[in-house]
Amino acid sequence: MTDSAPSGDVAGTPLLDLTGVSKGFPGVQALDDVSLELRRGEVLALVGENGAGKSTLMKLLAGIYTPDAGVFRLNGEEITIEGPKHAQELGISIIHQEFNLMPDLTVAQNIYIGREQRAAGFFLDERSLNRRARKLFEGLGLALDPTERVENLTVAKQQMVEIAKALSFEAKVLIMDEPTAALNDAEVDVLFELIGRFRRPETGVVYISHRMEELTRISDRITVLRDGRNVGTRVTAETDQREVISLMVGREISGEQRPAARPIDGAPVLSVEHLSTRSLLRDVGFEVHAGEILGFAGLMGAGRTEVARAIVGADPRESGEIRMHGKAVSIGNPAEASRHGIGYLSEDRKHLGVLLERSVRENIVLSALRDYTSALGFVNDARIEATGRDYIERLRIKTPSSAQLVQNLSGGNQQKVVIAKWLAKDCDVLIFDEPTRGIDVGAKEEIYALLKGLAEQGKAIIMISSELPEVLRLSDRIAVMAEGRLTAILDNADATQENLMDYATRFSSEGTIA
Amino acid sequence: MTSPTVTPPTSDRSPSTTAFAAIDKGTPRFARLRGSLQQLLAFASLILIVVVFSIASPHFFTANNLVSILTAATVTGVLALGTTFVIITGGIDLSIGTGMVLCGVMAGVFLTYLGWPLWAGVAATILFGGLIGLINGVNISVLGIPPFIATLGMMLIAAGLSLVISGTKPIYFNETPEFQSIMNLSIIPGIRFPMGVAIFIVMIVVAAVLLSKTILGRYTFSIGSNEAATALSGVNVRRWKIVIYTLAGLFVGLAGVLSASRLSSAQPTGGMGLELEAIAAVVIGGTSLQGGKGSIVGTVIGALIMAVLTNGLRIISVPQEWQSVAVGIVILVAVYLDMLRRRRA
Numbered sequence: 109m110t111d112s113a114p115s116g117d118v119a120g121t122p123l124l125d126l127t128g129v130s131k132g133f134p135g136v137q138a139l140d141d142v143s144l145e146l147r148r149g150e151v152l153a154l155v156g157e158n159g160a161g162k163s164t165l166m167k168l169l170a171g172i173y174t175p176d177a178g179v180f181r182l183n184g185e186e187i188t189i190e191g192p193k194h195a196q197e198l199g200i201s202i203i204h205q206e207f208n209l210m211p212d213l214t215v216a217q218n219i220y221i222g223r224e225q226r227a228a229g230f231f232l233d234e235r236s237l238n239r240r241a242r243k244l245f246e247g248l249g250l251a252l253d254p255t256e257r258v259e260n261l262t263v264a265k266q267q268m269v270e271i272a273k274a275l276s277f278e279a280k281v282l283i284m285d286e287p288t289a290a291l292n293d294a295e296v297d298v299l300f301e302l303i304g305r306f307r308r309p310e311t312g313v314v315y316i317s318h319r320m321e322e323l324t325r326i327s328d329r330i331t332v333l334r335d336g337r338n339v340g341t342r343v344t345a346e347t348d349q350r351e352v353i354s355l356m357v358g359r360e361i362s363g364e365q366r367p368a369a370r371p372i373d374g375a376p377v378l379s380v381e382h383l384s385t386r387s388l389l390r391d392v393g394f395e396v397h398a399g400e401i402l403g404f405a406g407l408m409g410a411g412r413t414e415v416a417r418a419i420v421g422a423d424p425r426e427s428g429e430i431r432m433h434g435k436a437v438s439i440g441n442p443a444e445a446s447r448h449g450i451g452y453l454s455e456d457r458k459h460l461g462v463l464l465e466r467s468v469r470e471n472i473v474l475s476a477l478r479d480y481t482s483a484l485g486f487v488n489d490a491r492i493e494a495t496g497r498d499y500i501e502r503l504r505i506k507t508p509s510s511a512q513l514v515q516n517l518s519g520g521n522q523q524k525v526v527i528a529k530w531l532a533k534d535c536d537v538l539i540f541d542e543p544t545r546g547i548d549v550g551a552k553e554e555i556y557a558l559l560k561g562l563a564e565q566g567k568a569i570i571m572i573s574s575e576l577p578e579v580l581r582l583s584d585r586i587a588v589m590a591e592g593r594l595t596a597i598l599d600n601a602d603a604t605q606e607n608l609m610d611y612a613t614r615f616s617s618e619g620t621i622a
Numbered sequence: 623m624t625s626p627t628v629t630p631p632t633s634d635r636s637p638s639t640t641a642f643a644a645i646d647k648g649t650p651r652f653a654r655l656r657g658s659l660q661q662l663l664a665f666a667s668l669i670l671i672v673v674v675f676s677i678a679s680p681h682f683f684t685a686n687n688l689v690s691i692l693t694a695a696t697v698t699g700v701l702a703l704g705t706t707f708v709i710i711t712g713g714i715d716l717s718i719g720t721g722m723v724l725c726g727v728m729a730g731v732f733l734t735y736l737g738w739p740l741w742a743g744v745a746a747t748i749l750f751g752g753l754i755g756l757i758n759g760v761n762i763s764v765l766g767i768p769p770f771i772a773t774l775g776m777m778l779i780a781a782g783l784s785l786v787i788s789g790t791k792p793i794y795f796n797e798t799p800e801f802q803s804i805m806n807l808s809i810i811p812g813i814r815f816p817m818g819v820a821i822f823i824v825m826i827v828v829a830a831v832l833l834s835k836t837i838l839g840r841y842t843f844s845i846g847s848n849e850a851a852t853a854l855s856g857v858n859v860r861r862w863k864i865v866i867y868t869l870a871g872l873f874v875g876l877a878g879v880l881s882a883s884r885l886s887s888a889q890p891t892g893g894m895g896l897e898l899e900a901i902a903a904v905v906i907g908g909t910s911l912q913g914g915k916g917s918i919v920g921t922v923i924g925a926l927i928m929a930v931l932t933n934g935l936r937i938i939s940v941p942q943e944w945q946s947v948a949v950g951i952v953i954l955v956a957v958y959l960d961m962l963r964r965r966r967a
Binding site: 210213 | 844846855857
């Protein structure tokens, strides 16, 4: 593994070379004929909207997925990555976005897990393990205590542990997925210094990030993925943010019909002021009116879902006032929220939206079950059946009967069951979080029609979506978030994919964009 | 293999931990203090209970009674030691109670029915326990049956097999009368200090060393802390889980020998509920059922708290029915305090 890099003739070949890589999942072509190369000694930034295929590409390199098609070459030699361990042995180290640490073990134990220093076969030599870790940290200039338990570290330090672990493998290719997501400015500087030190003629870094400002600082070239394709690579010094964003967004949006500007009556149904949470949200405020769809755009982790969860009391609020029809309401949990007429349809449908092993009709009446229960506590099955059949017809849920188990329905029809459930509750405000995630194109259209219909009936609708075309197509107004703050609320007429992406990448550390 | 220097299992942290802590300014030092606080708390509760009973009754704090507390703690304690490993991985073993009974019966089979020499019968019994654990481990690790179900099945199988093999009658160790001295032989002149208690103490040290000084212990914690990440790091998680359940089984085998020796006979009935007592001891000792956290010292303190409570309540003439109530309350309080601690952490 430590043999010296092939010299001379191969110096011109890229360090890592991917040709024609494809990977599909049921319903999605995550990667479609992607080719890219990582040159020796460079930092290659990989950017793209949510769902562009960055994570899939990374998991292929990590050996977690196997590609459907395509050739991987490392130093010009064709390789097949057989698994996570094999990837490490090949010299490909990956720092995943979600940490892969054992919180109950110490820093040194985490770094050398599976490669322990042993005193006599079965026994551990903890002291030399710690010494080895300390030497590694000295070499990297990291202030980490090898004997500290990882659970006691700040997120930033945990990130450092991940990096130190990746570097301890004598990696040739280092892949980092949003490594700065949890870091402050000073910590970002340390990280960049580390990357600088790692970068040598025989190594290379793939750096995945949303933060344009970071890319100009750290990367040599930028490759843009869109809808699973490589849509272009630019030399960082010769491009600007605008070009990269327009590559990321790509699609022409002219064909899509925008909602006609609807008159919105004066008084808002729901108004939110100074909403903050301990972890992320900072002073978020907005209003939604009856008959209006307010879209929420932003990148992954911008805090859109957190806004919804904080409003309905699923997460604790640090500060903030919520008013329904002008009256302040106190909402401590989702049950209280629905009593006040606010319904939240979670993005995690399978875990938080439906009971997969129960019937369609049971799911539909679940939140309103009290209305179907006699004074003695008996459930009125006949009425439930009637309501179930009613909603199946109205929302055109494709199911043989209302007794069908929800797990046997398609994603789109499951989503309709969730919507029916909240309609049965008769809420004034409905918050849809990624309502079309994992739903095929035809069913998406039906969901869009449903949302529009609900707004026309006078419901106030909040729609969180990671797909900009979807946001633009449905929303009357669009709120954009970045790093837990609201960076803009635009009328649909003023919004374009480009300026939404621009607002979505306005990070506080960066100030205003020139 | 060179034997490492055995440190008393009072702390699983090396002294260098605290020395280096001073260098790193960014470390929340109170967090590591809190870790040892929990163990201190459990130990303090044990002392408190002992003091209360000592005041309540002059018959409590006597050498003989303390020895009988230790004796009472021995069998459950040995079971709890093995179970600690399993629980730290995030698993559970419900088969240890009836498994222990089956091992006792097998001791009877080896020594009385087959007439094996004492050492061979004892060794075979312990290995038989290991076999039970091995089967549990394979069922969980290879077949993917959840630990609760896999060991629940084994619990019933072991209970049934004990009755089938023994013909529902106790087996007496007529061929090897020395068998009963494994547990009962007094090894300290003057007071009645049974050898079984000494074996328990040795096993505590063995378990503590295994858990804190060996690769086995490291992976036990690692699997419980984040199984997926451990596997991603290239550790053969499946194999180590089998090893860990087998280890727990070996402790079950030893407990089978000790309990049969104590009664001078293999009783084919009972054992149900003993697994919960052992798990209770582990939990009172601060080991998390979610996995990743735990210690042998904690388990020993937990086993002692249970034994002291049972013994003390009997001495101050609390009816037996209430003793179980008291133990139940202790479990709830101990686990709730532990949760409070974690939530603040």
